[in-house]
Amino acid sequence: MKAQLKTWIALSLFIFLVTTASAQQKRAASAVSSVGYWVVEGNVATPLNNIIRFYTIENELVYTETLNGVKLKLRKLKVRIELKEALEASVIAWQKNKAPQENKSYVSIRLKN
Known part of the structure; x- marks a missing residue:
């Protein structure tokens, strides 16, 4: 009995x-970019107004866009993937002239689709 236990x-x-x-094995998240990261600034009182900033891995500001009238649902994978694609497009544009850009609609065009 003891051996069986x-x-x-x-x-x-x-x-x-x-x-x-x-x-415990996880695959890489598809919404994470290797070229940089994004930051969304919002306010609880005005959830339809957001400022999105893209940065390189070296913490250099690449792009800033203001979204008005759009509520971002950052918990949704599709929204995070769209932000990743906009980030990568803005980093490519930034590498050409090395100056931060503003409101070129990288994000708003992708979120409307």
Whole structure:
């Protein structure tokens, strides 16, 4: 009985460790860019007005856009992917002239689709 209990505990522990180890493996998030990051400034009192700023990995300001009349739902994967694509487009444009740009509609065009 004692040997059977030890075997059962060891087997249960092994199965627990194997299942939790495989559950910890995550794939890379598709909404994360390798060229930079974005910051959204908003206000609880005026949720339809947002300022979006894009930065490079070196923390240099690349682009700023003001969105009026649009409520961003940042928890949605589609919105984060659209922001990532706009970030990458603005970094490419920034690399050509090295000057921060404003309100070229990189974000608003993508969010309307």
